[in-house]
Amino acid sequence: MTDAAANKGQAGQWPRWLRLPPVLGVVCVLIALWYVAVVPMNVKEVLTAAERAGAEISPPSAMERRDMGNWALVLRNPGALGESWSYDRPKLPAPHQVLVELYESTIDEELNGRRGLVRSGTLSNRSLIYHAGVTLNATLLGFVIGTLLGVTLAVGIVHSRVMDMSVMPWAIVSQTIPIVALAPMIIVVLYSIGVQGLIPKAVISAYLSFFPVVVGMVKGLRAPDGMQMDLMRTYNAPTSAVLWKLRLPSSIPYLFASLKIAIAASLVGAIVGELPVQKGGLGARMLAGSYYGQTAQIWAALLMAAALAALLVWATGWIERRMLRRMGMRT
């Protein structure tokens, strides 16, 4: 949905090397803003720490400072803010603190940690790589289930008028329901009938990812124009042959456009599904971080999730380009 809109808006005529500088420029500005924002966000904690260390703070009592605006405190105590970017338990960690946390909980943990890959031969359950793997498993399983379900439904909808009329409206309504509300219940109910681990999370992922596939595939399976359908009819082709030789091949571009949306949705589903069960995964890391006030840990998990999403969408796009090229369509 957003994808199709975005492709139109993107300046397609720009060569690839010219597209990068503006993006980098905007990213640099955002990171700079982040560094600036760290100062007022953490100013109260930092000033309290500086006071304990013996520095002069301008409203001397913490009570007075609590009621003051953050920017006013920054302006009155410009000398005591040195700790802002290295404070231990910040409300907003600075970018480099997040990167350090990311490094320590991935590469450092695996190479030097007691339970890391090098010492124990298996991935450490304290490292983000392990947790990302847990999330990735649920995401991919849910994505596969959702895609199969979506394609099957779409084939049914295209071939049966009854299914089109009765199922399609409910498929649309099902997407206006905030499905994550169901997530904790799905997990508890499946747990109580003895299913746990990967499946409950995958069910949520599948639910979130099936809809874009249904919509895209219905559109794709109906994409062949009247001339092509007439040709199949002159061949006296059975419905199955029309499906295999005409409808499915012509739906591939639509399928991949939806798959890119579906895989991102599927990742969201897996992360939300991990919130109620603290059994590993990026969602569990975020919740644990929020319980213990470890903001850097939340941000690191968030960055890892972002990287995972980017990787998944990119991989889908790569397969799309390969496949379309082999099928002789323009890439």
Add this chain to the structure above:
Amino acid sequence: MTLVWFAIGLWILGWGANVALANGPARDTAAVRLAVPLIFGATLLGMWELIVRGLEVPSVILPPPSQIAGSFAANLGLLWGDFVQTILKGAVSGYVMGCGAAFVTALLVDRSDYLRRGLLPLGNFMAALPIVGTAPILVMWFGFGWQSKAAVVVLMVFFPMLVNTVAGLSDTSAMQRDQMRTYAATWGQTLTKLRLPAALPFIFNGLKISTTLALIGAIVAEFFGSPTLGLGFRISTSIGQLDLGMVWSAILVAALSGTAFYGLIALLERRMTFWHASVRGGR
């Protein structure tokens, strides 16, 4: 066990009625278009009730619809409080702020080609990210009240809305823009008379995607901390008490408000983009 046979009979009856209606002489009338999905939904509900009772599924796994309806009717006051807290205070206020901010940003971005080329790919990327993950951070910053939920919603709806609006604003043909130039129209005139109306289908697409995202954001944020009311709070505590009738009632409230919210925006879209091909072409 007989109830299960009844359920199968009901399925055959309902599906048969739909087949007859969908292939019958009145197949393209509005009444049939409405009746077929309604019959399908009612059949499923009836089968749910019959199968749950027939197989004696414990109500801590799946309560029958009648029990959910009873629980819903008995707790109307409580659920209304949750609705106000989550939907009206959290989701709708965040939705208005987020979509408004994205719209203004899109207008600013649109004036500079550099910004557009820098922000659009980034916005696309952000729109694909699991932004719900920022919920714990925002709950930590803004407290347990509705403000933190609104903040999550703002972040979630901002990027899809931004991307759609920017794409919509550039969806005019060179011929149309040239004509505005021959009229010596100013930037503001071109915007209000040509580009905003042309962008409306895209803007509404963003608004519609955002309705669902807004509810998801508000409910998920409540899992990370909330006052003692709200739909997310209700769901997570009722699950702890294995009061599944209550859980399903809260889900029903979320579903109804989600559908109503989406329907409202879709209705507004039909009123405002009456000239567009997708609206004019019937249905």
